[in-house]
Amino acid sequence: xxxxxxxxxxxxxxxxxxxxxxxxxxxxxxxxxxxxxxxxxxxxxxxxxxxxxxxxxxxxxxxxxxxxxxxxxxxxxxxxxxxxxxxxxxxxxxxxxxxxxxxxxxxxxxxxxxxxxxxxxxxxxxxxxxxxxxxxxxxxxxxxxxxxxxxxxxxxxxxxxxxxxxxxxxxxxxxxxxxxxxxxxxxxxxxxxxxxxxxxxxxxxxxxxxxxxxxxxxxxxxxxxxxxxxxxxxxxxxxxxxxxxxxxxxxxxxxxxxxxxxxxxxx
Amino acid sequence: xxxxxxxxxxxxxxxxxxxxxxxxxxxxxxxxxxxxxxxxxxxxxxxxxxxxxxxxxxxxxxxxxxxxxxxxxxxxxxxxxxxxxxxxxxxxxxxxxxxxxxxxxxxxxxxxxxxxxxxxxxxxxxxxxxxxxxxxxxxxxxxxxxxxxxxxxxxxxxxxxxxxxxxxxxxxxxxxxxxxxxxxxxxxxxxx
Numbered sequence: 168x169x170x171x172x173x174x175x176x177x178x179x180x181x182x183x184x185x186x187x188x189x190x191x192x193x194x195x196x197x198x199x200x201x202x203x204x205x206x207x208x209x210x211x212x213x214x215x216x217x218x219x220x221x222x223x224x225x226x227x228x229x230x231x232x233x234x235x236x237x238x239x240x241x242x243x244x245x246x247x248x249x250x251x252x253x254x255x256x257x258x259x260x261x262x263x264x265x266x267x268x269x270x271x272x273x274x275x276x277x278x279x280x281x282x283x284x285x286x287x288x289x290x291x292x293x294x295x296x297x298x299x300x301x302x303x304x305x306x307x308x309x310x311x312x313x314x315x316x317x318x319x320x321x322x323x324x325x326x327x328x329x330x331x332x333x334x335x336x337x338x339x340x341x342x343x344x345x346x347x348x349x350x351x352x353x354x355x356x357x358x359x360x361x362x363x364x365x366x367x368x369x370x371x372x373x374x375x376x377x378x379x380x381x382x383x384x385x386x387x388x389x390x391x392x393x394x395x396x397x398x399x400x401x402x403x404x405x406x407x408x409x410x411x412x413x414x415x416x417x418x419x420x421x422x423x424x425x426x427x428x429x430x431x432x433x434x
Numbered sequence: 435x436x437x438x439x440x441x442x443x444x445x446x447x448x449x450x451x452x453x454x455x456x457x458x459x460x461x462x463x464x465x466x467x468x469x470x471x472x473x474x475x476x477x478x479x480x481x482x483x484x485x486x487x488x489x490x491x492x493x494x495x496x497x498x499x500x501x502x503x504x505x506x507x508x509x510x511x512x513x514x515x516x517x518x519x520x521x522x523x524x525x526x527x528x529x530x531x532x533x534x535x536x537x538x539x540x541x542x543x544x545x546x547x548x549x550x551x552x553x554x555x556x557x558x559x560x561x562x563x564x565x566x567x568x569x570x571x572x573x574x575x576x577x578x579x580x581x582x583x584x585x586x587x588x589x590x591x592x593x594x595x596x597x598x599x600x601x602x603x604x605x606x607x608x609x610x611x612x613x614x615x616x617x618x619x620x621x622x623x624x625x626x
Contacts, residue, residue: 264501347504352535352552358603361615366468368603373467375601375619379501380467 222409229415235309236413238302243401245295249333252288253390260340262386264379267342292334299330311414319407322400329397336389339382350385351377471621476578476585479511485525485584487515490541493527495575495586507531509575509586510541510548518560527586528561529573536604539572548572560596570594570608573601576626590625598625 211217228236259278261270274281303323306312312320339350358368373380479493490510498505508530514520528548530538537552547564548557556565561572571594576587591602593609600623602608606616 264504342504348537348552352537355536355604358616359605362617365603365606365616365619369468369619370465373464374470375472375622376497376507377501377504378467378498379505382504384464 226409226412228413229419231416231419232413233416235305235416238298238305239408241298242295242302243405245291245298246397246401248291249288249295250394252284252291253394255284256288257390260386262340262383264342264382267340267382271341271343292337295330296334299327303327309414309416313414316407316411316414319404319411322404322407326397326400326404329393329400332393333389333397336385336393339385340389342382347377468619469621471623472588474588474623476580476587478583478585479509479527480584481582482513482525482579482584485511485513487513487517487520487522489543490528492541493586497589508538511577511584511586523579525577525579525584527575527577529575529589531573531604533563533568533570533572533604534566561592562594562596569605570602571596574598588623590623600625 256274259270259274259281261267271285275285276282306320306323335350335353338353339346354368354371357371358364360367369375371381371384372378373384475497477493477495479495480491485491490512492508493511495507495509496505497507510528510530512526514522514524514526516522520526528541530540530548532539532550532552532555534550534553534555537550539548539550539555539557541548546559548561549555550566550568554566555563555568557568557572558564561574563569563571571592573589573591575589578585578587589601590598591600591608592598595609597609599608599613600618602616602618606612608616
Protein backbone atom coordinates (compact mmCIF):
# COMPACT_ATOMS: atom_id res chain seq x y z
CA UNK A 168 0.00 0.00 0.00
CA UNK A 169 2.52 2.67 0.95
CA UNK A 170 4.59 1.77 -2.05
CA UNK A 171 1.67 2.25 -4.40
CA UNK A 172 0.52 5.65 -3.21
CA UNK A 173 2.30 8.88 -3.99
CA UNK A 174 3.70 10.40 -0.82
CA UNK A 175 1.08 13.12 -0.46
CA UNK A 176 -1.62 10.48 -0.24
CA UNK A 177 0.01 8.72 2.65
CA UNK A 178 -2.05 9.21 5.72
CA UNK A 179 -0.52 11.87 7.90
CA UNK A 180 -0.19 11.36 11.64
CA UNK A 181 -3.26 11.96 13.72
CA UNK A 182 -3.43 15.35 15.44
CA UNK A 183 -1.58 15.09 18.65
CA UNK A 184 0.70 12.39 17.34
CA UNK A 185 4.16 13.17 16.04
CA UNK A 186 3.45 16.81 16.77
CA UNK A 187 1.03 17.07 13.88
CA UNK A 188 -1.21 19.37 15.86
CA UNK A 189 1.73 21.61 16.56
CA UNK A 190 2.04 22.89 12.98
CA UNK A 191 -0.75 25.35 13.44
CA UNK A 192 -3.38 23.82 11.13
CA UNK A 193 -6.85 23.38 12.46
CA UNK A 194 -8.47 19.94 12.88
CA UNK A 195 -10.75 20.62 9.92
CA UNK A 196 -7.80 21.22 7.60
CA UNK A 197 -6.12 18.11 8.96
CA UNK A 198 -9.23 16.13 8.26
CA UNK A 199 -9.40 17.49 4.72
CA UNK A 200 -5.79 16.52 4.12
CA UNK A 201 -6.61 12.98 5.10
CA UNK A 202 -9.60 12.74 2.77
CA UNK A 203 -7.78 11.39 -0.33
CA UNK A 204 -5.99 8.74 1.67
CA UNK A 205 -9.22 7.82 3.38
CA UNK A 206 -11.00 7.49 0.03
CA UNK A 207 -8.30 5.29 -1.46
CA UNK A 208 -8.26 3.28 1.72
CA UNK A 209 -12.03 2.88 1.60
CA UNK A 210 -11.90 1.45 -1.92
CA UNK A 211 -8.86 -0.68 -1.18
CA UNK A 212 -10.44 -2.17 1.93
CA UNK A 213 -13.43 -3.30 -0.14
CA UNK A 214 -11.65 -4.50 -3.30
CA UNK A 215 -8.28 -5.70 -2.06
CA UNK A 216 -6.87 -4.12 -5.20
CA UNK A 217 -3.49 -3.15 -3.77
CA UNK A 218 -1.68 -6.49 -4.11
CA UNK A 219 -2.99 -6.81 -7.64
CA UNK A 220 -2.06 -3.25 -8.60
CA UNK A 221 1.37 -3.34 -6.99
CA UNK A 222 2.03 -6.67 -8.66
CA UNK A 223 1.04 -5.22 -12.02
CA UNK A 224 2.53 -1.74 -11.82
CA UNK A 225 5.72 -2.47 -9.87
CA UNK A 226 6.64 -5.78 -11.46
CA UNK A 227 10.28 -6.49 -12.04
CA UNK A 228 11.67 -6.19 -15.55
CA UNK A 229 14.80 -7.95 -16.77
CA UNK A 230 18.17 -6.31 -17.18
CA UNK A 231 18.58 -4.76 -20.63
CA UNK A 232 14.97 -3.60 -20.96
CA UNK A 233 15.05 -0.68 -23.39
CA UNK A 234 12.91 1.66 -25.46
CA UNK A 235 11.84 -1.10 -27.84
CA UNK A 236 9.83 -2.52 -24.96
CA UNK A 237 7.52 0.50 -25.07
CA UNK A 238 6.06 -0.40 -28.47
CA UNK A 239 3.32 -2.51 -26.92
CA UNK A 240 2.26 0.39 -24.70
CA UNK A 241 2.44 2.64 -27.77
CA UNK A 242 0.01 0.33 -29.56
CA UNK A 243 -2.29 0.38 -26.55
CA UNK A 244 -2.12 4.17 -26.47
CA UNK A 245 -2.94 4.31 -30.19
CA UNK A 246 -5.92 2.07 -29.58
CA UNK A 247 -7.17 4.27 -26.73
CA UNK A 248 -6.86 7.34 -28.97
CA UNK A 249 -8.89 5.54 -31.66
CA UNK A 250 -11.52 4.49 -29.13
CA UNK A 251 -11.93 7.99 -27.69
CA UNK A 252 -11.97 9.87 -31.00
CA UNK A 253 -14.22 7.17 -32.49
CA UNK A 254 -16.82 7.59 -29.76
CA UNK A 255 -16.98 11.32 -30.44
CA UNK A 256 -17.04 10.94 -34.24
CA UNK A 257 -20.04 8.63 -33.81
CA UNK A 258 -21.94 11.58 -32.31
CA UNK A 259 -22.03 13.28 -35.73
CA UNK A 260 -21.93 10.35 -38.16
CA UNK A 261 -24.98 8.91 -39.96
CA UNK A 262 -24.47 5.37 -41.31
CA UNK A 263 -26.92 5.72 -44.19
CA UNK A 264 -25.78 5.49 -47.82
CA UNK A 265 -27.64 8.68 -48.65
CA UNK A 266 -26.50 10.78 -45.70
CA UNK A 267 -23.10 9.35 -44.72
CA UNK A 268 -21.02 11.54 -47.00
CA UNK A 269 -23.00 14.65 -46.09
CA UNK A 270 -22.58 13.93 -42.38
CA UNK A 271 -18.84 13.49 -42.88
CA UNK A 272 -18.46 16.77 -44.77
CA UNK A 273 -20.56 18.53 -42.14
CA UNK A 274 -18.41 17.01 -39.39
CA UNK A 275 -15.20 17.97 -41.15
CA UNK A 276 -16.04 21.45 -42.33
CA UNK A 277 -18.58 22.87 -39.93
CA UNK A 278 -18.31 21.17 -36.54
CA UNK A 279 -15.90 22.93 -34.16
CA UNK A 280 -12.58 20.99 -34.18
CA UNK A 281 -14.29 18.34 -36.31
CA UNK A 282 -11.46 18.19 -38.80
CA UNK A 283 -8.99 17.79 -35.95
CA UNK A 284 -10.85 14.95 -34.26
CA UNK A 285 -11.42 13.19 -37.58
CA UNK A 286 -7.77 13.72 -38.46
CA UNK A 287 -6.68 12.16 -35.18
CA UNK A 288 -8.84 9.13 -35.93
CA UNK A 289 -7.63 8.86 -39.52
CA UNK A 290 -3.93 9.33 -38.88
CA UNK A 291 -4.16 7.47 -35.58
CA UNK A 292 -5.35 4.44 -37.52
CA UNK A 293 -2.19 4.53 -39.63
CA UNK A 294 -0.03 5.06 -36.54
CA UNK A 295 -1.66 2.09 -34.87
CA UNK A 296 -0.95 -0.22 -37.81
CA UNK A 297 2.67 0.96 -37.89
CA UNK A 298 3.37 0.56 -34.15
CA UNK A 299 1.57 -2.78 -33.95
CA UNK A 300 3.90 -4.18 -36.63
CA UNK A 301 6.95 -2.59 -34.98
CA UNK A 302 5.81 -4.23 -31.74
CA UNK A 303 5.49 -7.57 -33.50
CA UNK A 304 8.95 -7.10 -35.01
CA UNK A 305 10.41 -6.40 -31.56
CA UNK A 306 8.84 -9.56 -30.15
CA UNK A 307 10.03 -11.58 -33.14
CA UNK A 308 13.63 -10.35 -33.25
CA UNK A 309 14.05 -10.53 -29.47
CA UNK A 310 12.71 -14.10 -29.48
CA UNK A 311 10.06 -13.08 -26.96
CA UNK A 312 7.48 -15.41 -28.54
CA UNK A 313 9.24 -18.52 -27.23
CA UNK A 314 8.10 -20.74 -24.38
CA UNK A 315 6.15 -19.94 -22.26
CA UNK A 316 4.84 -16.97 -24.25
CA UNK A 317 3.54 -18.72 -27.40
CA UNK A 318 -0.08 -18.14 -26.45
CA UNK A 319 0.54 -14.42 -26.15
CA UNK A 320 2.02 -14.42 -29.66
CA UNK A 321 -1.09 -16.20 -30.94
CA UNK A 322 -3.37 -13.67 -29.24
CA UNK A 323 -1.25 -10.91 -30.75
CA UNK A 324 -1.64 -12.33 -34.25
CA UNK A 325 -5.42 -12.46 -33.80
CA UNK A 326 -5.27 -8.85 -32.60
CA UNK A 327 -3.39 -7.80 -35.75
CA UNK A 328 -6.03 -9.45 -37.91
CA UNK A 329 -8.76 -7.66 -35.95
CA UNK A 330 -6.96 -4.32 -36.29
CA UNK A 331 -6.67 -4.85 -40.05
CA UNK A 332 -10.39 -5.64 -40.06
CA UNK A 333 -10.92 -2.30 -38.33
CA UNK A 334 -8.96 -0.67 -41.14
CA UNK A 335 -11.10 -2.41 -43.77
CA UNK A 336 -14.47 -1.62 -42.19
CA UNK A 337 -13.49 1.94 -41.25
CA UNK A 338 -12.33 2.75 -44.77
CA UNK A 339 -15.88 2.55 -46.12
CA UNK A 340 -17.43 4.91 -43.58
CA UNK A 341 -16.55 8.31 -45.17
CA UNK A 342 -18.47 6.96 -48.18
CA UNK A 343 -16.70 8.92 -50.88
CA UNK A 344 -15.78 7.43 -54.26
CA UNK A 345 -12.48 6.07 -52.97
CA UNK A 346 -13.92 4.30 -49.96
CA UNK A 347 -16.85 2.94 -51.96
CA UNK A 348 -14.74 1.40 -54.74
CA UNK A 349 -12.01 0.24 -52.37
CA UNK A 350 -14.66 -1.62 -50.40
CA UNK A 351 -16.17 -3.11 -53.57
CA UNK A 352 -12.72 -4.40 -54.52
CA UNK A 353 -12.01 -5.69 -50.99
CA UNK A 354 -15.31 -7.57 -50.80
CA UNK A 355 -14.72 -9.09 -54.21
CA UNK A 356 -11.25 -10.23 -53.11
CA UNK A 357 -13.05 -12.00 -50.24
CA UNK A 358 -15.32 -13.61 -52.79
CA UNK A 359 -12.43 -15.21 -54.68
CA UNK A 360 -11.80 -17.72 -51.89
CA UNK A 361 -13.04 -21.08 -53.20
CA UNK A 362 -16.33 -22.48 -51.83
CA UNK A 363 -16.61 -20.26 -48.73
CA UNK A 364 -15.52 -17.01 -50.37
CA UNK A 365 -18.83 -16.17 -52.07
CA UNK A 366 -20.70 -16.69 -48.78
CA UNK A 367 -18.25 -14.51 -46.86
CA UNK A 368 -18.62 -11.71 -49.41
CA UNK A 369 -22.40 -12.09 -49.19
CA UNK A 370 -22.25 -11.84 -45.41
CA UNK A 371 -20.13 -8.69 -45.52
CA UNK A 372 -22.41 -7.04 -48.08
CA UNK A 373 -25.62 -8.45 -46.56
CA UNK A 374 -26.64 -9.54 -50.06
CA UNK A 375 -25.65 -9.82 -53.67
CA UNK A 376 -24.83 -6.21 -54.45
CA UNK A 377 -23.87 -3.20 -52.40
CA UNK A 378 -27.07 -3.19 -50.35
CA UNK A 379 -28.91 -0.58 -48.34
CA UNK A 380 -27.66 -2.20 -45.12
CA UNK A 381 -24.04 -2.78 -46.15
CA UNK A 382 -22.85 0.52 -44.69
CA UNK A 383 -24.73 -0.04 -41.42
CA UNK A 384 -23.23 -3.51 -41.22
CA UNK A 385 -19.70 -2.16 -41.65
CA UNK A 386 -20.43 0.57 -39.10
CA UNK A 387 -21.65 -1.98 -36.56
CA UNK A 388 -18.62 -4.21 -37.13
CA UNK A 389 -16.32 -1.20 -36.94
CA UNK A 390 -17.62 0.32 -33.73
CA UNK A 391 -19.11 -2.58 -31.76
CA UNK A 392 -18.15 -6.11 -32.68
CA UNK A 393 -14.48 -5.78 -33.60
CA UNK A 394 -13.53 -3.21 -30.92
CA UNK A 395 -15.26 -5.40 -28.31
CA UNK A 396 -13.19 -8.38 -29.41
CA UNK A 397 -10.05 -6.23 -29.44
CA UNK A 398 -10.65 -4.97 -25.89
CA UNK A 399 -11.24 -8.51 -24.62
CA UNK A 400 -8.09 -9.82 -26.31
CA UNK A 401 -5.98 -6.86 -25.13
CA UNK A 402 -7.09 -7.81 -21.62
CA UNK A 403 -5.90 -11.38 -22.14
CA UNK A 404 -2.69 -10.12 -23.78
CA UNK A 405 -1.85 -7.84 -20.84
CA UNK A 406 -2.79 -10.48 -18.29
CA UNK A 407 -0.26 -12.84 -19.85
CA UNK A 408 2.40 -10.11 -20.02
CA UNK A 409 2.00 -9.45 -16.29
CA UNK A 410 1.72 -13.12 -15.44
CA UNK A 411 4.75 -14.27 -17.44
CA UNK A 412 6.91 -11.15 -17.31
CA UNK A 413 8.98 -9.79 -20.18
CA UNK A 414 12.10 -11.29 -21.69
CA UNK A 415 15.61 -9.89 -21.62
CA UNK A 416 17.04 -8.83 -24.96
CA UNK A 417 18.95 -11.63 -26.68
CA UNK A 418 22.31 -9.91 -26.13
CA UNK A 419 21.95 -10.11 -22.34
CA UNK A 420 23.55 -13.34 -21.22
CA UNK A 421 22.31 -15.28 -18.24
CA UNK A 422 24.66 -14.92 -15.31
CA UNK A 423 26.66 -18.11 -15.00
CA UNK A 424 29.11 -17.25 -12.28
CA UNK A 425 30.57 -20.46 -10.87
CA UNK A 426 29.27 -19.42 -7.47
CA UNK A 427 25.69 -19.40 -8.69
CA UNK A 428 25.83 -23.06 -9.64
CA UNK A 429 25.15 -25.21 -6.64
CA UNK A 430 26.75 -28.60 -6.52
CA UNK A 431 25.58 -31.28 -4.20
CA UNK A 432 27.24 -34.42 -3.19
CA UNK A 433 25.07 -37.41 -3.47
CA UNK A 434 25.56 -40.24 -1.12
CA UNK B 435 -24.93 -41.24 -12.12
CA UNK B 436 -25.18 -39.40 -8.88
CA UNK B 437 -27.74 -36.78 -8.01
CA UNK B 438 -24.99 -34.15 -8.06
CA UNK B 439 -23.94 -35.11 -11.60
CA UNK B 440 -27.51 -34.96 -12.81
CA UNK B 441 -27.80 -31.41 -11.52
CA UNK B 442 -24.44 -30.41 -13.01
CA UNK B 443 -25.35 -31.76 -16.45
CA UNK B 444 -28.86 -30.31 -16.29
CA UNK B 445 -27.54 -26.90 -15.22
CA UNK B 446 -25.02 -26.78 -18.01
CA UNK B 447 -27.57 -27.96 -20.54
CA UNK B 448 -29.91 -25.18 -19.46
CA UNK B 449 -27.10 -22.68 -19.88
CA UNK B 450 -26.40 -24.04 -23.34
CA UNK B 451 -30.05 -23.81 -24.32
CA UNK B 452 -30.24 -20.23 -23.04
CA UNK B 453 -27.11 -19.26 -25.01
CA UNK B 454 -28.48 -20.91 -28.13
CA UNK B 455 -31.81 -19.16 -27.72
CA UNK B 456 -30.04 -15.82 -27.86
CA UNK B 457 -27.28 -16.63 -30.32
CA UNK B 458 -29.16 -18.52 -33.05
CA UNK B 459 -31.80 -15.85 -33.73
CA UNK B 460 -29.10 -13.16 -33.77
CA UNK B 461 -26.91 -15.04 -36.24
CA UNK B 462 -29.94 -15.85 -38.38
CA UNK B 463 -30.88 -12.18 -38.28
CA UNK B 464 -27.44 -11.21 -39.61
CA UNK B 465 -27.34 -13.92 -42.28
CA UNK B 466 -30.94 -13.71 -43.50
CA UNK B 467 -30.46 -10.99 -46.17
CA UNK B 468 -28.12 -13.33 -48.07
CA UNK B 469 -30.95 -15.80 -48.63
CA UNK B 470 -33.54 -13.24 -49.64
CA UNK B 471 -34.38 -13.26 -53.34
CA UNK B 472 -34.39 -9.72 -54.69
CA UNK B 473 -37.51 -8.82 -56.60
CA UNK B 474 -37.06 -9.21 -60.35
CA UNK B 475 -37.13 -5.79 -61.93
CA UNK B 476 -37.19 -4.79 -65.57
CA UNK B 477 -35.97 -1.31 -66.41
CA UNK B 478 -36.99 0.33 -69.64
CA UNK B 479 -33.93 1.84 -71.36
CA UNK B 480 -35.31 3.15 -74.63
CA UNK B 481 -36.98 2.31 -77.93
CA UNK B 482 -35.51 -0.54 -80.02
CA UNK B 483 -34.41 1.81 -82.81
CA UNK B 484 -32.18 3.74 -80.40
CA UNK B 485 -29.74 0.83 -80.38
CA UNK B 486 -27.42 -0.29 -83.17
CA UNK B 487 -25.47 -3.54 -83.54
CA UNK B 488 -22.11 -1.84 -84.08
CA UNK B 489 -21.78 0.23 -80.95
CA UNK B 490 -22.99 0.43 -77.38
CA UNK B 491 -25.15 2.99 -75.62
CA UNK B 492 -24.64 3.48 -71.87
CA UNK B 493 -27.76 3.23 -69.73
CA UNK B 494 -28.12 3.69 -65.98
CA UNK B 495 -29.93 1.04 -63.96
CA UNK B 496 -31.09 1.22 -60.38
CA UNK B 497 -30.34 -2.21 -58.96
CA UNK B 498 -30.98 -1.25 -55.32
CA UNK B 499 -33.52 1.46 -54.58
CA UNK B 500 -33.43 3.98 -51.76
CA UNK B 501 -29.67 4.26 -51.40
CA UNK B 502 -28.98 6.95 -53.98
CA UNK B 503 -25.89 6.70 -56.15
CA UNK B 504 -24.67 3.56 -54.40
CA UNK B 505 -27.63 1.59 -55.75
CA UNK B 506 -27.01 2.47 -59.39
CA UNK B 507 -24.95 0.77 -62.03
CA UNK B 508 -24.26 1.30 -65.71
CA UNK B 509 -24.86 -1.15 -68.53
CA UNK B 510 -23.87 -0.95 -72.19
CA UNK B 511 -26.68 -1.96 -74.54
CA UNK B 512 -26.62 -2.75 -78.26
CA UNK B 513 -28.71 -4.60 -80.78
CA UNK B 514 -27.83 -8.20 -81.65
CA UNK B 515 -25.31 -8.32 -84.49
CA UNK B 516 -25.72 -10.75 -87.40
CA UNK B 517 -21.97 -10.56 -88.03
CA UNK B 518 -21.40 -12.08 -84.59
CA UNK B 519 -24.08 -14.73 -85.12
CA UNK B 520 -26.66 -13.03 -82.93
CA UNK B 521 -30.36 -12.48 -83.43
CA UNK B 522 -31.00 -8.86 -84.50
CA UNK B 523 -34.28 -8.97 -82.58
CA UNK B 524 -32.36 -9.57 -79.37
CA UNK B 525 -30.53 -6.92 -77.39
CA UNK B 526 -27.24 -7.37 -75.58
CA UNK B 527 -26.73 -5.60 -72.23
CA UNK B 528 -23.17 -5.77 -70.92
CA UNK B 529 -22.50 -5.00 -67.25
CA UNK B 530 -19.79 -2.45 -66.49
CA UNK B 531 -18.74 -4.42 -63.42
CA UNK B 532 -15.20 -5.61 -64.19
CA UNK B 533 -14.83 -9.38 -63.85
CA UNK B 534 -11.56 -8.88 -62.01
CA UNK B 535 -12.58 -7.11 -58.79
CA UNK B 536 -15.66 -5.09 -59.66
CA UNK B 537 -14.39 -1.67 -60.75
CA UNK B 538 -16.45 0.08 -63.43
CA UNK B 539 -15.22 -0.55 -66.99
CA UNK B 540 -15.77 1.92 -69.80
CA UNK B 541 -16.43 1.23 -73.47
CA UNK B 542 -14.08 3.00 -75.85
CA UNK B 543 -15.80 3.35 -79.19
CA UNK B 544 -12.63 4.02 -81.20
CA UNK B 545 -10.99 0.84 -79.96
CA UNK B 546 -14.21 -1.16 -79.72
CA UNK B 547 -13.01 -2.37 -76.32
CA UNK B 548 -13.99 -2.23 -72.68
CA UNK B 549 -11.17 -1.04 -70.42
CA UNK B 550 -11.02 -1.11 -66.64
CA UNK B 551 -9.22 1.77 -64.91
CA UNK B 552 -8.21 -0.12 -61.77
CA UNK B 553 -5.91 -2.93 -62.84
CA UNK B 554 -5.88 -2.72 -66.61
CA UNK B 555 -8.43 -5.34 -67.62
CA UNK B 556 -9.31 -5.18 -71.35
CA UNK B 557 -12.32 -6.82 -73.01
CA UNK B 558 -13.23 -7.06 -76.68
CA UNK B 559 -16.48 -5.90 -78.27
CA UNK B 560 -18.38 -8.95 -76.97
CA UNK B 561 -16.93 -8.57 -73.47
CA UNK B 562 -14.41 -11.40 -73.75
CA UNK B 563 -11.12 -10.90 -71.93
CA UNK B 564 -8.25 -9.91 -74.20
CA UNK B 565 -5.87 -8.48 -71.62
CA UNK B 566 -5.15 -7.93 -67.95
CA UNK B 567 -6.23 -9.87 -64.87
CA UNK B 568 -10.00 -10.54 -65.35
CA UNK B 569 -10.92 -14.21 -65.00
CA UNK B 570 -14.01 -14.32 -67.22
CA UNK B 571 -15.94 -12.17 -69.72
CA UNK B 572 -18.03 -9.24 -68.56
CA UNK B 573 -21.39 -10.11 -66.98
CA UNK B 574 -24.58 -9.45 -68.89
CA UNK B 575 -28.14 -8.49 -68.06
CA UNK B 576 -31.21 -10.24 -69.37
CA UNK B 577 -33.06 -8.19 -71.96
CA UNK B 578 -36.50 -8.24 -73.52
CA UNK B 579 -38.61 -6.02 -75.75
CA UNK B 580 -41.96 -5.21 -74.22
CA UNK B 581 -44.48 -2.51 -75.09
CA UNK B 582 -42.17 -1.00 -77.71
CA UNK B 583 -39.22 -0.51 -75.40
CA UNK B 584 -36.08 -2.44 -74.60
CA UNK B 585 -36.04 -3.62 -70.99
CA UNK B 586 -33.07 -4.77 -68.94
CA UNK B 587 -33.54 -7.38 -66.20
CA UNK B 588 -31.37 -9.36 -63.82
CA UNK B 589 -27.68 -10.04 -64.08
CA UNK B 590 -26.09 -13.27 -65.22
CA UNK B 591 -22.50 -14.34 -65.79
CA UNK B 592 -21.01 -16.09 -68.79
CA UNK B 593 -18.26 -18.63 -69.36
CA UNK B 594 -15.30 -17.87 -71.61
CA UNK B 595 -17.45 -19.21 -74.52
CA UNK B 596 -20.23 -16.76 -73.57
CA UNK B 597 -22.41 -19.62 -72.28
CA UNK B 598 -24.84 -18.13 -69.71
CA UNK B 599 -24.46 -19.27 -66.10
CA UNK B 600 -25.96 -17.96 -62.87
CA UNK B 601 -24.54 -14.65 -61.67
CA UNK B 602 -21.21 -14.80 -59.88
CA UNK B 603 -19.23 -12.13 -58.06
CA UNK B 604 -16.23 -10.56 -59.79
CA UNK B 605 -12.99 -12.50 -59.47
CA UNK B 606 -14.73 -15.86 -59.60
CA UNK B 607 -14.07 -18.17 -62.54
CA UNK B 608 -16.99 -19.69 -64.44
CA UNK B 609 -17.45 -22.95 -66.29
CA UNK B 610 -16.12 -26.43 -65.60
CA UNK B 611 -15.07 -27.24 -62.06
CA UNK B 612 -15.30 -23.59 -61.08
CA UNK B 613 -19.07 -23.92 -61.08
CA UNK B 614 -18.62 -26.01 -57.92
CA UNK B 615 -15.70 -24.13 -56.37
CA UNK B 616 -17.62 -20.86 -56.63
CA UNK B 617 -21.18 -21.85 -55.79
CA UNK B 618 -23.78 -19.31 -56.90
CA UNK B 619 -25.88 -17.53 -54.30
CA UNK B 620 -28.99 -19.64 -53.57
CA UNK B 621 -31.21 -16.69 -54.43
CA UNK B 622 -29.79 -15.80 -57.85
CA UNK B 623 -32.21 -16.33 -60.71
CA UNK B 624 -31.33 -19.09 -63.20
CA UNK B 625 -29.36 -18.18 -66.30
CA UNK B 626 -31.45 -17.53 -69.42
